[in-house]
Amino acid sequence: MTHLTQVPFADVSFVDNPEPRCPCVLLLDNSGSMDGAPIDQLNAGLRQFQQELASDPLAAKRVEVAIITFGPVKVQQDFITADMFSAPHLTIEGGTPLGEAILEALDLIKLRKQQYQANGVAYYRPWIFLITDGAPTDEWTQAAEAVHAAEKSKALVFFPVGVDGADFNVLRQISPRTPIKLRGLAFRELFQWLSNSLSSVSKSKVGDALALPPPDTTPKGWATIE
Amino acid sequence: MTGTAHVGQGLPCQDSVACRTWQRAGTASILIAALADGAGSAPRAEVGAALACSLFVDIVSEAFDEGARMEECAETLRYAVAETRLALELKAGHDGREINDYASTLLTAILSPAGGVVGQIGDGAVVASDAQTPWQPVHWPDHGEYANTTSFLTQPDALDQLRLAVLDVPIRRIAMFSDGLERLVLDFRNRAAHAPFFDGIFARMNPRIGIGHLSETSEDLASLLASDRVNARTDDDKSLLCAALVEA
Numbered sequence: 001m002t003h004l005t006q007v008p009f010a011d012v013s014f015v016d017n018p019e020p021r022c023p024c025v026l027l028l029d030n031s032g033s034m035d036g037a038p039i040d041q042l043n044a045g046l047r048q049f050q051q052e053l054a055s056d057p058l059a060a061k062r063v064e065v066a067i068i069t070f071g072p073v074k075v076q077q078d079f080i081t082a083d084m085f086s087a088p089h090l091t092i093e094g095g096t097p098l099g100e101a102i103l104e105a106l107d108l109i110k111l112r113k114q115q116y117q118a119n120g121v122a123y124y125r126p127w128i129f130l131i132t133d134g135a136p137t138d139e140w141t142q143a144a145e146a147v148h149a150a151e152k153s154k155a156l157v158f159f160p161v162g163v164d165g166a167d168f169n170v171l172r173q174i175s176p177r178t179p180i181k182l183r184g185l186a187f188r189e190l191f192q193w194l195s196n197s198l199s200s201v202s203k204s205k206v207g208d209a210l211a212l213p214p215p216d217t218t219p220k221g222w223a224t225i226e
Numbered sequence: 227m228t229g230t231a232h233v234g235q236g237l238p239c240q241d242s243v244a245c246r247t248w249q250r251a252g253t254a255s256i257l258i259a260a261l262a263d264g265a266g267s268a269p270r271a272e273v274g275a276a277l278a279c280s281l282f283v284d285i286v287s288e289a290f291d292e293g294a295r296m297e298e299c300a301e302t303l304r305y306a307v308a309e310t311r312l313a314l315e316l317k318a319g320h321d322g323r324e325i326n327d328y329a330s331t332l333l334t335a336i337l338s339p340a341g342g343v344v345g346q347i348g349d350g351a352v353v354a355s356d357a358q359t360p361w362q363p364v365h366w367p368d369h370g371e372y373a374n375t376t377s378f379l380t381q382p383d384a385l386d387q388l389r390l391a392v393l394d395v396p397i398r399r400i401a402m403f404s405d406g407l408e409r410l411v412l413d414f415r416n417r418a419a420h421a422p423f424f425d426g427i428f429a430r431m432n433p434r435i436g437i438g439h440l441s442e443t444s445e446d447l448a449s450l451l452a453s454d455r456v457n458a459r460t461d462d463d464k465s466l467l468c469a470a471l472v473e474a
Contacts, residue, residue, distance in 0.1 A: 008430070008445075008446030008447075008449055008450060009426065009427065009430060009446060009447065009449075009450040010450075010453075010455075011426065012422070012423050012426035012427060012450065013420070013422040013423055013426060014410040014411065014420070014423060014455075014459065015409070015410060015411060015412065015413050015414075015420040015423075017409045017412075017413070017414045017415070018414070018415070020373040119415060120413075120414040120415040120416065120417065121414070122369065122372075122373035122414065123372065123373055124372050124373050124374055125371075125372050154371075201374075204374040205231075205266055205374060205405075205462055206263075206265065206266070206348075206349055206369070206373075206374055206375065206376045206405055207264075207265025207266045207267050207268065207271070207329060207376070207378070208266045208267055208374060
Protein backbone atom coordinates (compact mmCIF):
# COMPACT_ATOMS: atom_id res chain seq x y z
CA MET A 1 0.00 0.00 0.00
CA THR A 2 1.23 3.44 -0.86
CA HIS A 3 0.44 4.84 2.57
CA LEU A 4 3.26 2.79 4.01
CA THR A 5 5.81 4.92 2.16
CA GLN A 6 8.09 7.09 4.26
CA VAL A 7 6.70 10.47 3.33
CA PRO A 8 2.91 10.50 3.25
CA PHE A 9 1.31 12.75 0.66
CA ALA A 10 4.75 13.34 -0.84
CA ASP A 11 3.23 13.68 -4.29
CA VAL A 12 0.42 16.18 -3.61
CA SER A 13 0.56 19.19 -5.86
CA PHE A 14 0.83 22.86 -4.82
CA VAL A 15 0.03 26.09 -6.71
CA ASP A 16 2.64 28.53 -7.94
CA ASN A 17 1.14 31.89 -7.08
CA PRO A 18 2.81 35.22 -7.87
CA GLU A 19 4.68 36.71 -4.91
CA PRO A 20 2.84 39.48 -3.09
CA ARG A 21 4.22 42.89 -4.03
CA CYS A 22 5.37 45.81 -1.94
CA PRO A 23 5.29 48.90 -4.20
CA CYS A 24 7.39 51.99 -3.46
CA VAL A 25 7.57 55.20 -5.50
CA LEU A 26 10.66 57.36 -5.09
CA LEU A 27 9.77 60.96 -5.82
CA LEU A 28 13.11 62.65 -6.37
CA ASP A 29 13.96 66.32 -6.80
CA ASN A 30 16.54 66.90 -9.56
CA SER A 31 16.14 70.67 -9.79
CA GLY A 32 19.14 72.96 -10.26
CA SER A 33 19.75 73.40 -6.53
CA MET A 34 20.61 69.71 -6.27
CA ASP A 35 23.59 70.26 -8.57
CA GLY A 36 27.01 68.99 -7.51
CA ALA A 37 27.44 66.91 -4.35
CA PRO A 38 23.70 66.49 -3.59
CA ILE A 39 22.85 64.79 -6.92
CA ASP A 40 26.06 62.73 -6.77
CA GLN A 41 25.22 61.48 -3.29
CA LEU A 42 21.63 60.83 -4.32
CA ASN A 43 22.85 58.72 -7.25
CA ALA A 44 25.21 56.83 -4.96
CA GLY A 45 22.34 56.26 -2.54
CA LEU A 46 20.18 54.84 -5.35
CA ARG A 47 22.91 52.42 -6.37
CA GLN A 48 23.20 51.26 -2.77
CA PHE A 49 19.42 50.89 -2.60
CA GLN A 50 19.53 48.65 -5.67
CA GLN A 51 22.26 46.44 -4.18
CA GLU A 52 20.69 46.11 -0.76
CA LEU A 53 17.28 45.12 -2.07
CA ALA A 54 18.78 42.67 -4.56
CA SER A 55 20.79 40.97 -1.80
CA ASP A 56 17.62 40.02 0.10
CA PRO A 57 16.14 37.13 -1.93
CA LEU A 58 12.55 37.56 -0.78
CA ALA A 59 12.53 41.37 -0.88
CA ALA A 60 14.11 41.20 -4.34
CA LYS A 61 11.03 39.39 -5.63
CA ARG A 62 8.47 41.37 -3.65
CA VAL A 63 9.56 45.00 -3.48
CA GLU A 64 8.66 46.99 -6.58
CA VAL A 65 10.40 50.29 -7.23
CA ALA A 66 9.24 53.20 -9.39
CA ILE A 67 11.12 56.49 -9.76
CA ILE A 68 9.66 59.87 -10.70
CA THR A 69 11.92 62.88 -10.94
CA PHE A 70 10.76 66.47 -10.92
CA GLY A 71 11.77 69.17 -12.67
CA PRO A 72 10.24 68.55 -15.02
CA VAL A 73 8.08 65.59 -13.99
CA LYS A 74 9.38 62.43 -15.60
CA VAL A 75 8.79 58.75 -14.87
CA GLN A 76 12.39 57.53 -14.87
CA GLN A 77 11.39 54.01 -13.94
CA ASP A 78 7.93 52.45 -13.91
CA PHE A 79 7.27 49.76 -11.30
CA ILE A 80 9.80 46.96 -11.50
CA THR A 81 10.68 44.23 -9.00
CA ALA A 82 13.87 44.90 -7.07
CA ASP A 83 15.74 41.98 -8.68
CA MET A 84 15.28 43.64 -12.09
CA PHE A 85 15.81 47.21 -10.90
CA SER A 86 18.86 49.10 -12.09
CA ALA A 87 19.44 52.50 -10.50
CA PRO A 88 19.18 55.27 -13.12
CA HIS A 89 21.81 57.98 -13.22
CA LEU A 90 19.95 61.21 -12.47
CA THR A 91 21.06 64.52 -13.90
CA ILE A 92 20.08 68.07 -13.06
CA GLU A 93 17.19 69.76 -14.79
CA GLY A 94 15.07 72.82 -13.99
CA GLY A 95 12.06 73.72 -11.84
CA THR A 96 10.47 72.01 -8.83
CA PRO A 97 6.95 71.03 -9.94
CA LEU A 98 6.25 69.09 -6.74
CA GLY A 99 2.45 69.24 -7.01
CA GLU A 100 2.42 67.70 -10.47
CA ALA A 101 4.98 65.07 -9.42
CA ILE A 102 2.86 63.96 -6.47
CA LEU A 103 -0.24 63.64 -8.64
CA GLU A 104 1.79 61.56 -11.12
CA ALA A 105 2.92 59.27 -8.28
CA LEU A 106 -0.66 58.83 -7.06
CA ASP A 107 -1.77 57.92 -10.60
CA LEU A 108 1.08 55.44 -10.98
CA ILE A 109 0.05 53.69 -7.76
CA LYS A 110 -3.61 53.64 -8.70
CA LEU A 111 -2.79 52.03 -12.02
CA ARG A 112 -0.45 49.48 -10.40
CA LYS A 113 -3.10 48.44 -7.90
CA GLN A 114 -5.52 47.84 -10.79
CA GLN A 115 -2.92 45.63 -12.47
CA TYR A 116 -2.34 43.67 -9.26
CA GLN A 117 -6.06 43.17 -8.79
CA ALA A 118 -6.61 42.10 -12.39
CA ASN A 119 -3.86 39.48 -12.07
CA GLY A 120 -4.67 38.15 -8.60
CA VAL A 121 -1.44 39.55 -7.13
CA ALA A 122 -1.63 40.29 -3.41
CA TYR A 123 0.06 43.51 -2.31
CA TYR A 124 1.12 45.56 0.67
CA ARG A 125 0.26 49.20 1.28
CA PRO A 126 2.24 51.29 -1.24
CA TRP A 127 4.82 53.85 -0.13
CA ILE A 128 5.70 57.19 -1.64
CA PHE A 129 9.06 58.48 -0.53
CA LEU A 130 9.62 62.15 -1.39
CA ILE A 131 13.06 63.76 -1.34
CA THR A 132 13.36 67.49 -2.11
CA ASP A 133 15.71 70.36 -1.34
CA GLY A 134 13.57 73.25 -2.47
CA ALA A 135 10.14 74.81 -2.57
CA PRO A 136 7.46 73.84 -5.09
CA THR A 137 7.38 75.99 -8.21
CA ASP A 138 3.85 74.91 -9.07
CA GLU A 139 0.42 74.72 -7.45
CA TRP A 140 0.70 72.03 -4.76
CA THR A 141 -2.40 72.39 -2.55
CA GLN A 142 -4.47 70.02 -4.70
CA ALA A 143 -1.71 67.40 -4.45
CA ALA A 144 -1.56 67.92 -0.67
CA GLU A 145 -5.30 67.35 -0.41
CA ALA A 146 -4.97 64.17 -2.47
CA VAL A 147 -2.15 62.89 -0.22
CA HIS A 148 -4.15 63.59 2.93
CA ALA A 149 -7.20 61.82 1.48
CA ALA A 150 -5.08 58.83 0.38
CA GLU A 151 -3.40 58.57 3.80
CA LYS A 152 -6.77 58.82 5.54
CA SER A 153 -8.21 55.96 3.50
CA LYS A 154 -4.99 53.98 4.06
CA ALA A 155 -4.46 53.87 0.29
CA LEU A 156 -0.75 54.53 0.77
CA VAL A 157 1.97 55.86 3.07
CA PHE A 158 3.64 59.15 2.20
CA PHE A 159 7.05 59.97 3.72
CA PRO A 160 8.42 63.48 3.07
CA VAL A 161 12.17 64.00 3.47
CA GLY A 162 13.75 67.45 3.16
CA VAL A 163 17.35 68.07 2.22
CA ASP A 164 18.95 71.23 3.67
CA GLY A 165 17.22 74.17 2.01
CA ALA A 166 13.83 72.46 1.61
CA ASP A 167 10.68 74.39 2.47
CA PHE A 168 9.59 72.49 5.58
CA ASN A 169 6.48 74.64 5.94
CA VAL A 170 5.22 73.19 2.68
CA LEU A 171 6.39 69.65 3.50
CA ARG A 172 4.46 69.78 6.77
CA GLN A 173 1.27 70.60 4.87
CA ILE A 174 1.73 68.04 2.12
CA SER A 175 1.52 64.91 4.24
CA PRO A 176 0.05 64.08 7.66
CA ARG A 177 3.45 62.56 8.47
CA THR A 178 6.06 64.85 9.99
CA PRO A 179 8.76 65.60 7.43
CA ILE A 180 12.23 64.34 8.27
CA LYS A 181 15.32 66.41 7.59
CA LEU A 182 18.24 64.66 5.97
CA ARG A 183 21.45 64.98 7.94
CA GLY A 184 23.89 66.61 5.56
CA LEU A 185 23.99 64.49 2.43
CA ALA A 186 23.51 61.12 4.19
CA PHE A 187 21.65 59.66 1.22
CA ARG A 188 23.36 56.29 1.58
CA GLU A 189 22.18 55.91 5.17
CA LEU A 190 18.70 57.01 4.15
CA PHE A 191 18.48 54.41 1.39
CA GLN A 192 19.83 51.74 3.68
CA TRP A 193 17.02 52.51 6.14
CA LEU A 194 14.52 52.49 3.28
CA SER A 195 15.63 49.11 1.92
CA ASN A 196 15.61 47.59 5.44
CA SER A 197 12.13 48.93 6.05
CA LEU A 198 10.79 47.68 2.71
CA SER A 199 12.39 44.27 3.34
CA SER A 200 10.54 44.02 6.66
CA VAL A 201 7.21 45.08 5.18
CA SER A 202 7.54 42.67 2.27
CA LYS A 203 7.78 39.73 4.70
CA SER A 204 5.14 40.85 7.17
CA LYS A 205 2.25 38.52 7.80
CA VAL A 206 -1.32 39.02 8.84
CA GLY A 207 -1.59 40.41 12.34
CA ASP A 208 2.12 41.12 12.67
CA ALA A 209 2.97 44.12 14.79
CA LEU A 210 5.22 45.77 12.26
CA ALA A 211 7.78 47.98 13.96
CA LEU A 212 9.78 49.86 11.36
CA PRO A 213 13.17 51.06 12.50
CA PRO A 214 12.71 54.72 13.50
CA PRO A 215 14.61 57.24 11.36
CA ASP A 216 18.14 57.16 12.72
CA THR A 217 18.84 60.55 14.32
CA THR A 218 22.20 59.59 15.80
CA PRO A 219 25.29 61.41 14.48
CA LYS A 220 25.88 58.40 12.20
CA GLY A 221 22.27 58.26 11.03
CA TRP A 222 20.49 59.97 8.19
CA ALA A 223 17.91 62.11 9.94
CA THR A 224 17.97 65.23 12.07
CA ILE A 225 15.17 66.89 13.96
CA GLU A 226 14.07 70.04 12.18
CA MET B 227 1.86 22.87 12.72
CA THR B 228 4.15 25.57 13.97
CA GLY B 229 5.58 27.76 11.20
CA THR B 230 9.35 27.99 10.81
CA ALA B 231 9.19 31.75 11.47
CA HIS B 232 7.42 31.04 14.76
CA VAL B 233 10.02 28.43 15.69
CA GLY B 234 12.75 30.97 14.87
CA GLN B 235 11.16 33.62 17.08
CA GLY B 236 10.31 31.19 19.88
CA LEU B 237 6.60 31.76 19.32
CA PRO B 238 4.09 28.96 19.91
CA CYS B 239 1.80 27.68 17.18
CA GLN B 240 -1.05 30.16 17.16
CA ASP B 241 -3.39 28.08 15.00
CA SER B 242 -6.04 25.86 16.51
CA VAL B 243 -8.64 23.36 15.30
CA ALA B 244 -11.66 21.66 16.87
CA CYS B 245 -14.05 19.18 15.34
CA ARG B 246 -16.83 16.91 16.55
CA THR B 247 -19.80 14.94 15.28
CA TRP B 248 -23.14 15.29 17.02
CA GLN B 249 -26.02 12.89 16.60
CA ARG B 250 -29.64 12.86 17.63
CA ALA B 251 -31.02 9.34 18.03
CA GLY B 252 -32.46 8.05 14.78
CA THR B 253 -30.99 10.83 12.62
CA ALA B 254 -27.77 11.27 10.68
CA SER B 255 -24.79 12.76 12.46
CA ILE B 256 -23.81 16.41 12.12
CA LEU B 257 -20.27 17.71 11.66
CA ILE B 258 -19.29 20.73 13.78
CA ALA B 259 -15.88 22.14 12.88
CA ALA B 260 -13.82 25.23 13.66
CA LEU B 261 -10.34 26.45 12.76
CA ALA B 262 -8.70 29.63 14.06
CA ASP B 263 -5.47 31.50 13.34
CA GLY B 264 -4.25 33.77 16.13
CA ALA B 265 -2.81 37.16 15.18
CA GLY B 266 0.99 37.28 15.38
CA SER B 267 0.91 40.61 17.21
CA ALA B 268 -1.58 39.53 19.90
CA PRO B 269 0.17 38.44 23.13
CA ARG B 270 -2.41 35.71 23.89
CA ALA B 271 -3.20 34.74 20.29
CA GLU B 272 -2.71 31.00 20.86
CA VAL B 273 -5.15 31.09 23.79
CA GLY B 274 -7.64 33.12 21.74
CA ALA B 275 -7.46 30.69 18.81
CA ALA B 276 -7.78 27.57 20.99
CA LEU B 277 -10.67 28.99 23.01
CA ALA B 278 -12.48 30.24 19.91
CA CYS B 279 -12.45 26.76 18.36
CA SER B 280 -13.41 24.75 21.43
CA LEU B 281 -16.05 27.25 22.56
CA PHE B 282 -17.64 27.34 19.13
CA VAL B 283 -17.88 23.56 18.91
CA ASP B 284 -19.23 23.30 22.49
CA ILE B 285 -21.80 26.04 22.02
CA VAL B 286 -23.13 24.52 18.80
CA SER B 287 -23.32 21.05 20.40
CA GLU B 288 -25.25 22.48 23.34
CA ALA B 289 -27.61 24.26 20.99
CA PHE B 290 -28.36 20.92 19.31
CA ASP B 291 -28.71 19.25 22.72
CA GLU B 292 -31.34 21.84 23.51
CA GLY B 293 -33.30 21.17 20.35
CA ALA B 294 -31.80 23.38 17.65
CA ARG B 295 -32.63 22.01 14.19
CA MET B 296 -30.46 21.84 11.07
CA GLU B 297 -33.06 23.95 9.22
CA GLU B 298 -31.89 26.90 11.34
CA CYS B 299 -28.18 26.06 11.27
CA ALA B 300 -27.21 29.51 9.94
CA GLU B 301 -28.84 31.15 12.96
CA THR B 302 -27.17 28.61 15.24
CA LEU B 303 -23.77 29.38 13.70
CA ARG B 304 -24.22 33.13 14.07
CA TYR B 305 -25.41 32.69 17.65
CA ALA B 306 -22.42 30.46 18.48
CA VAL B 307 -19.94 32.93 16.99
CA ALA B 308 -21.51 35.77 19.02
CA GLU B 309 -21.39 33.68 22.21
CA THR B 310 -17.80 32.67 21.50
CA ARG B 311 -16.81 36.30 21.13
CA LEU B 312 -18.64 37.18 24.34
CA ALA B 313 -16.85 34.40 26.22
CA LEU B 314 -13.49 35.72 24.96
CA GLU B 315 -14.45 39.18 26.17
CA LEU B 316 -15.25 37.78 29.62
CA LYS B 317 -11.99 35.82 29.65
CA ALA B 318 -10.09 39.00 28.76
CA GLY B 319 -11.89 40.96 31.50
CA HIS B 320 -11.14 38.21 34.00
CA ASP B 321 -7.45 38.26 33.08
CA GLY B 322 -7.30 42.06 33.16
CA ARG B 323 -6.56 42.16 29.44
CA GLU B 324 -8.04 43.60 26.26
CA ILE B 325 -10.00 41.24 24.01
CA ASN B 326 -7.59 42.23 21.19
CA ASP B 327 -4.85 40.40 23.12
CA TYR B 328 -6.69 37.20 22.04
CA ALA B 329 -7.11 38.25 18.38
CA SER B 330 -7.80 35.39 16.02
CA THR B 331 -9.69 34.55 12.84
CA LEU B 332 -12.46 31.94 12.90
CA LEU B 333 -13.56 29.48 10.22
CA THR B 334 -16.61 27.39 11.06
CA ALA B 335 -18.91 24.78 9.56
CA ILE B 336 -22.05 22.90 10.60
CA LEU B 337 -22.87 20.15 8.11
CA SER B 338 -25.39 17.35 7.89
CA PRO B 339 -25.60 14.88 4.99
CA ALA B 340 -28.15 17.23 3.37
CA GLY B 341 -25.97 20.35 3.54
CA GLY B 342 -25.39 23.03 6.13
CA VAL B 343 -23.60 26.32 6.68
CA VAL B 344 -20.05 27.66 6.50
CA GLY B 345 -19.09 30.87 8.32
CA GLN B 346 -15.86 32.80 8.15
CA ILE B 347 -14.26 35.80 9.83
CA GLY B 348 -10.85 36.66 8.41
CA ASP B 349 -8.44 34.76 6.19
CA GLY B 350 -7.76 31.13 5.46
CA ALA B 351 -10.52 29.36 3.58
CA VAL B 352 -13.02 26.53 3.48
CA VAL B 353 -13.23 24.58 0.22
CA ALA B 354 -15.94 22.07 -0.52
CA SER B 355 -17.02 19.69 -3.24
CA ASP B 356 -20.31 17.95 -3.88
CA ALA B 357 -21.43 15.36 -6.39
CA GLN B 358 -21.90 17.95 -9.16
CA THR B 359 -19.25 20.59 -8.50
CA PRO B 360 -15.54 20.06 -8.06
CA TRP B 361 -13.55 21.83 -5.34
CA GLN B 362 -14.68 25.40 -4.74
CA PRO B 363 -13.80 27.95 -2.09
CA VAL B 364 -16.94 28.69 -0.07
CA HIS B 365 -15.52 32.11 0.88
CA TRP B 366 -12.37 33.74 -0.44
CA PRO B 367 -9.79 34.69 2.25
CA ASP B 368 -10.50 38.16 3.64
CA HIS B 369 -7.32 40.21 3.47
CA GLY B 370 -8.97 43.58 3.13
CA GLU B 371 -6.95 45.38 0.50
CA TYR B 372 -3.48 44.41 1.70
CA ALA B 373 -1.64 41.11 1.99
CA ASN B 374 -0.83 41.65 5.67
CA THR B 375 -4.29 42.57 6.96
CA THR B 376 -7.46 40.65 7.79
CA SER B 377 -10.45 40.75 10.15
CA PHE B 378 -10.59 39.09 13.55
CA LEU B 379 -13.26 37.60 15.80
CA THR B 380 -12.12 40.02 18.49
CA GLN B 381 -12.76 43.27 16.62
CA PRO B 382 -15.85 45.26 17.65
CA ASP B 383 -17.73 44.67 14.38
CA ALA B 384 -16.80 40.97 14.15
CA LEU B 385 -20.37 39.86 13.50
CA ASP B 386 -20.58 42.24 10.55
CA GLN B 387 -17.40 40.61 9.22
CA LEU B 388 -18.90 37.12 9.56
CA ARG B 389 -19.59 35.78 6.07
CA LEU B 390 -22.17 33.01 5.94
CA ALA B 391 -22.95 30.59 3.15
CA VAL B 392 -25.83 28.17 3.39
CA LEU B 393 -25.12 25.01 1.37
CA ASP B 394 -28.30 23.19 0.42
CA VAL B 395 -26.71 20.21 -1.31
CA PRO B 396 -24.91 17.25 0.27
CA ILE B 397 -21.26 18.25 0.75
CA ARG B 398 -19.21 15.15 0.13
CA ARG B 399 -15.82 16.54 1.04
CA ILE B 400 -14.73 19.68 2.84
CA ALA B 401 -11.37 21.11 3.88
CA MET B 402 -10.54 24.16 6.03
CA PHE B 403 -7.12 25.66 6.35
CA SER B 404 -5.37 28.68 7.85
CA ASP B 405 -3.67 31.39 5.79
CA GLY B 406 -0.28 29.68 6.13
CA LEU B 407 -1.49 27.27 3.43
CA GLU B 408 -3.43 29.76 1.29
CA ARG B 409 -0.73 30.42 -1.24
CA LEU B 410 -0.01 26.70 -1.67
CA VAL B 411 -3.52 25.44 -2.26
CA LEU B 412 -5.51 28.37 -3.66
CA ASP B 413 -4.97 29.74 -7.15
CA PHE B 414 -4.96 33.52 -6.66
CA ARG B 415 -4.95 34.34 -10.37
CA ASN B 416 -8.20 32.49 -10.96
CA ARG B 417 -9.63 32.74 -7.45
CA ALA B 418 -10.07 28.98 -7.38
CA ALA B 419 -9.20 26.00 -5.22
CA HIS B 420 -6.21 24.00 -6.47
CA ALA B 421 -8.16 20.81 -7.07
CA PRO B 422 -5.13 18.48 -7.52
CA PHE B 423 -4.03 19.21 -3.94
CA PHE B 424 -7.40 18.42 -2.40
CA ASP B 425 -8.01 15.43 -4.68
CA GLY B 426 -4.59 14.11 -3.69
CA ILE B 427 -5.36 14.44 0.01
CA PHE B 428 -8.80 12.85 -0.20
CA ALA B 429 -7.72 10.09 -2.58
CA ARG B 430 -5.42 8.88 0.17
CA MET B 431 -8.12 9.28 2.81
CA ASN B 432 -10.97 7.52 1.09
CA PRO B 433 -9.91 3.90 1.53
CA ARG B 434 -9.54 4.44 5.23
CA ILE B 435 -12.64 6.45 5.93
CA GLY B 436 -14.60 5.47 8.97
CA ILE B 437 -16.76 7.49 11.29
CA GLY B 438 -15.02 9.93 13.58
CA HIS B 439 -11.42 11.04 13.82
CA LEU B 440 -8.86 9.22 11.65
CA SER B 441 -5.72 9.44 13.70
CA GLU B 442 -3.47 7.72 11.18
CA THR B 443 -4.50 10.11 8.41
CA SER B 444 -4.04 13.02 10.81
CA GLU B 445 -0.49 11.94 11.47
CA ASP B 446 0.22 11.67 7.76
CA LEU B 447 -1.22 15.14 7.17
CA ALA B 448 0.85 16.48 10.05
CA SER B 449 4.03 15.12 8.44
CA LEU B 450 3.02 16.75 5.18
CA LEU B 451 2.50 20.14 6.87
CA ALA B 452 5.83 19.82 8.66
CA SER B 453 7.69 18.72 5.52
CA ASP B 454 10.47 20.71 3.86
CA ARG B 455 8.34 20.94 0.73
CA VAL B 456 5.73 22.92 2.63
CA ASN B 457 8.18 24.90 4.74
CA ALA B 458 10.02 26.03 1.62
CA ARG B 459 6.84 27.86 0.64
CA THR B 460 5.50 29.17 3.93
CA ASP B 461 7.09 30.10 7.25
CA ASP B 462 3.73 30.68 8.93
CA ASP B 463 1.68 28.36 11.13
CA LYS B 464 -0.56 26.12 9.09
CA SER B 465 -3.56 23.98 9.89
CA LEU B 466 -5.68 21.71 7.75
CA LEU B 467 -8.96 20.09 8.65
CA CYS B 468 -10.47 17.56 6.21
CA ALA B 469 -13.83 15.85 6.45
CA ALA B 470 -15.68 13.52 4.11
CA LEU B 471 -19.26 12.36 4.09
CA VAL B 472 -19.48 8.61 4.68
CA GLU B 473 -22.23 7.00 2.65
CA ALA B 474 -24.66 5.14 4.86
